[in-house]
Amino acid sequence: MKVRVDADRCEGHGRCYALAPTVFEPDEIGNAMVSGDGSVAPADENRARLAVANCPEQAITMEEAD
Amino acid sequence: MGDHDPVTDWATDWDHTDDVYAGEPFVIWEKLRETCPVAHTDRYGGGWLPTRHEDVAAIAYDTERFTSRSIVMSEHRPPLEFAPAGIAPPISSDPPFHRGARRVLLPAFAPQAVDKLEASTRAYCEQLIDEMGDRDLVDGAVDYAQHIPVRVIANMLGLPQDDADLFRGFVNHVLEGVAMPLEQRALEMMELFEYLRLQIEDHIANPRDDLTSYLLASEIDGQPLEVSHVGRTIGLLLIAGIDTTWSAIGASLWHLAGNPADRERLVAEPDLLPVAMEELLRAYAPVTMARLVREDMDYKGCPMQAEDWVLLPFPAANRDPDAFEKADEVLIDREVNRHAAFGLGIHRCAGSHLARMELRVALEVWLTAFPRFTLADRDAVRWSAGQVRGPRTLPIRIG
Secondary structure (H helix, E strand, C coil), X not given: CEEEECCCCCCCCCHHHHHCCCCEEECCCCXXXXXXXXXXXXXXXXXXXXXXXXXXXXXXXXXXXX | CCCCCCCCCCCCCCCCCCHHHHHCHHXXXXXXHHHCCEEEECHHHCEEEECCHHHHHXXXXXXXXXXXXXXXXXXXXXXXXXXXXXXXXXXXXXXXXXXXXXXXXXXXXXXXXXXXXXHHHHHHHHHHHHHCCCCCEEEHHHHHHCHHHHHHHHHXXXXXXXXXXXXXXXXXXXXXXXXXXXXXXXXXXXXXHHHHHHHHHHHHHCCCCCHHHHHHCCEECCEECCHHHHHHHHHHHHHHHHHHHHHHHHHXXXXXXXXXXXXXXXXXXXXXXXXXXXXXXXXXXXXXXXXXXXXXXXXXXXXXXXXXXXXXXXXXXXXXXXXXXXCCCCCCCCCCCCCCCCCCHHHCCCCHHHHHHHHHHHHHHHHHHCCCCEECCHHHCEECCCCECCEEECXXXXX
8 A cells, every 4th residue: 555645735733644654754844745655554554544534635546556 | 601692593694612612612613514514703803714625725735725824713803914924823824934843843743752741741740740639629721721831841942930920911812802992902011022032132142052042053044043933933832832732632531431331441451552642632632723815705605705714613524424433432442533623734843743742641641640530520521712722611520
């Protein structure tokens, strides 16, 4: 699974890095970045899905691996 | 609050400062959502009230047709010459000016910066609990919630702690005094800005490690911020940072005092607090923002005119059954919760990380000190009217 933050939509609510701190992290103004290349370890997948579902701006996209 | 004719029809003559709206807004919004999702009033020179999540979001995102020149609905529209910064940048600024004015503030309110304030916030909450002594009856709003954000924001700005009552007075005038005569409001505002001018002069003469000195040293596009801009931004932080968080803490205590099962579960499962807190923010979101219509336009059949107000009741959006399952139920373990308590779009509350830290710490300290508490007098609870809703009187039995 891979996640991506749309920087134009992200307004820095910070729900994603609060819910999935190993997948997302804040930049210096509190907007979200993916950690690494956005690949999600299997153990983090549920947290990543929760982050997607809780983003008020719907700024995170997720690609499920086949 | 204020002097106005009672409201007889919420679809055509609403007034957000009415005591009925302060006490039971959910019933009003629910009915409007079904019958007249964008309500109108002739009061305050004309205004609109969307109640569906979809409309609140669409208007919040549409910064072209809806300006943030004023975000507090009253009889008075601020003069156009304050643009582009507006009366309280960046909340009163539109694009493109908005971006730079917000950018300078954000690092001070990012999670990394807020983490450093947690220990002092916790110590202060514990001090407030200690000061309650061995009383059985306390006021959760007056003795606890209202003090926490005042102390935190004054600390950040480097303003004297002894001025706490003064700050709360300013906030009250700006947000709850919208029905006061314009002349009186202007005087109150001048008093606030005169107070801030003196504080800023002192910071210019004696720079120190606080947010005021940081702003004075900040630049937008290579230009230092004007002193007047710094004063207006500090005014915004005082006003936006205080009774909003105070309301969120108070409303959460109110819910837990009246719902023993939720209180007991949080005491037994403290790790649930971050999830529960989001639900309390959704269900009792304190803040409604306003916009002004830029030019005559049609919004879904509503003939909006230039300078009409539009309220953005985020708490109404948060109760929309089209956006949330069981929208009217408070479920403290709700895991999927895309609420809009801190707004949507470019004006997302810049202090949301700070507010969340204050709310979490305030509830942790309270629940540790008082694992059992109840509402002492349900009928004595008073909710503030206007655009920031929270309990202002909250008698709680802790003994």
